[in-house]
Amino acid sequence: MGRSAQTSEHSDSDDDSRWSSLWSQLHLCILETLTAFAFLPGSQQLELITLADMNQTVKDVIALTHVSHHQPARMASLAVERLVQVLQVALATGAFRCSLGKN
Numbered sequence: 001m002g003r004s005a006q007t008s009e010h011s012d013s014d015d016d017s018r019w020s021s022l023w024s025q026l027h028l029c030i031l032e033t034l035t036a037f038a039f040l041p042g043s044q045q046l047e048l049i050t051l052a053d054m055n056q057t058v059k060d061v062i063a064l065t066h067v068s069h070h071q072p073a074r075m076a077s078l079a080v081e082r083l084v085q086v087l088q089v090a091l092a093t094g095a096f097r098c099s100l101g102k103n
Helices: 003-037 051-067 073-093
Strands: none
Touching: 003 073, 051 073
């Protein structure tokens, strides 16, 4: 393997590591915000995440997993796991309320 290929590969690895760290920090911030939401005055009358927000987020995650074929399946799985964690916390804190009943 040539020197420039090794440098490029090392640079890609550094970029992946930085992006992974950034996404982890964003995920943690979202979870912390949702957790804090339950303690805000009047939070029982508010909905922080709407059904339209959740639908768009799911569509975005699906699109990302289909578009980024260069990303390993592990990355797609991690994205889905993080989405599910956010959904679970949002439901538990009341930040996301969804009813499938008739309106």
